[in-house]
Amino acid sequence: MGISLRRKETSERRRDTILHAARTVFARKGYAATVVEDIAEEAGIGKGTLYLYFPSKEQVYLAALLEDARTLDAESRGALAEAPSWRDALRRYVEVRLSYFEAHEDFLRIYMTEFRGMCMQGRPLSAELYRLAQDGEALLAQRFAAAAARGEMRAADPELAALMVSDVTRGLIERRLRGWGRPVSAGDTAFAVDMLCRALER
Amino acid sequence: MGISLRRKETSERRRDTILHAARTVFARKGYAATVVEDIAEEAGIGKGTLYLYFPSKEQVYLAALLEDARTLDAESRGALAEAPSWRDALRRYVEVRLSYFEAHEDFLRIYMTEFRGMCMQGRPLSAELYRLAQDGEALLAQRFAAAAARGEMRAADPELAALMVSDVTRGLIERRLRGWGRPVSAGDTAFAVDMLCRALER
DNA sequence: ATAATCAAACTGACTGATCAGTCATTTTGC
DNA sequence: GCAAAATGACTGATCAGTCAGTTTGATTAT
Numbered sequence A, B: 001m002g003i004s005l006r007r008k009e010t011s012e013r014r015r016d017t018i019l020h021a022a023r024t025v026f027a028r029k030g031y032a033a034t035v036v037e038d039i040a041e042e043a044g045i046g047k048g049t050l051y052l053y054f055p056s057k058e059q060v061y062l063a064a065l066l067e068d069a070r071t072l073d074a075e076s077r078g079a080l081a082e083a084p085s086w087r088d089a090l091r092r093y094v095e096v097r098l099s100y101f102e103a104h105e106d107f108l109r110i111y112m113t114e115f116r117g118m119c120m121q122g123r124p125l126s127a128e129l130y131r132l133a134q135d136g137e138a139l140l141a142q143r144f145a146a147a148a149a150r151g152e153m154r155a156a157d158p159e160l161a162a163l164m165v166s167d168v169t170r171g172l173i174e175r176r177l178r179g180w181g182r183p184v185s186a187g188d189t190a191f192a193v194d195m196l197c198r199a200l201e202r
Numbered sequence C: 001a002t003a004a005t006c007a008a009a010c011t012g013a014c015t016g017a018t019c020a021g022t023c024a025t026t027t028t029g030c
Numbered sequence D: 001g002c003a004a005a006a007t008g009a010c011t012g013a014t015c016a017g018t019c020a021g022t023t024t025g026a027t028t029a030t
Helices: A002-029 A036-045 A049-052 A057-084 A087-104 A107-122 A127-147 A156-177 A188-198 B001-027 B034-044 B047-053 B059-083 B084-104 B105-120 B127-149 B158-177 B186-200
Strands: none
Touching: A002 A107, A036 A057, A036 B127, A049 B127, A057 A087, A057 A107, A087 A107, A087 A127, A087 A156, A107 A156, A107 B105, A127 A156, A127 B105, A156 A188, A156 B084, A156 B158, A156 B186, A188 B047, A188 B084, A188 B127, A188 B158, A188 B186, B001 B034, B001 B059, B001 B105, B034 B047, B034 B084, B034 B158, B047 B158, B047 B186, B059 B084, B059 B105, B084 B105, B084 B127, B084 B186, B105 B158, B158 B186
């Protein structure tokens, strides 16, 4: 019993090690160019061992994404819960996402590049990932709807408003990543938030 | 001479056939999953023949994108040139891009999925494609700057404003493509344009 | 304390499949 | 009759996933 527990611990730690390595390598080389052995090497284990923890390359990839997606979702929820007004909610939403992606550039890089592409290829990948990807927007939409109902902001289509906020945020993030085009500064973020607030003002 | 001219004509037509086929197949299966033979088959030629017209799979891919990117750029320019006010420019910009992508879903699918991913992988692909991808936004930014200088709209950062318009447009397009999430209607587009105008009003 | 045992964990050489690009040969149409 | 165009079988490289063999370390026997 004590034994099996210790076993479980080290086994989970190893799983994490693999996921961490996978994020690093996938982020650096992209999904297609990453070879499973690269991940194993980065994790300091043999290729065969990796397959004891995950059934396929794709599952490693999705698991790496999922973990981060869950954390980001939790942080988004926290930020929105604390926001007193819809303006605060909007600002926090943008800020929390920008800072999360800044602190987890690996995740960002993977998410932005391949996952979205895979999504659009229509391949059914992970129901939970799809859900998490939408939950952030849905949460913001709820806040907007409540505020609109209270007459605090423009009443038209809170859902689409949330989607717009989300799109602008994604734009800010992507532009920070991309090697070309205008890099986005902190001031730009404030400006974008301000513009979005204006658009939604009563 | 007459001969070489006719040769040139058919040769260019064949090139176009290949590009057309490539768009279809890349759009359906994605870059990685597409096999060069698929493209050749779709074009009704042998694989070897394809390599007489293009040096590599990647170059076929980029050429297919480039052609559409040029057309889209031209249409965007036309639309913006005719717009009397900055509001019209904004609306037309969104509309022309949405309708272009709607009429060329293949292009859209390729562009949205793989090209942007490749960009973010930092691989140097095609200077002209990079330029074209930015030109649309730059043009809109110019219009905004001129309008702002004339005091017709809010004077703050026309460039970032154009980026935001571009991001929202992209969001509308992507949501129309993706199999999940809220599908975007024509009314949504009008709403988004309206919101963006409000954000930029004096 | 030390050795023997054994199952679970680990490993990396191997396999089968895939595919970009080539080139010796065939076809076309002038 | 011939040069340009077209072809598709072939090659070499790559890689996901497997599995026969090795290591580890906990447990039991001496």
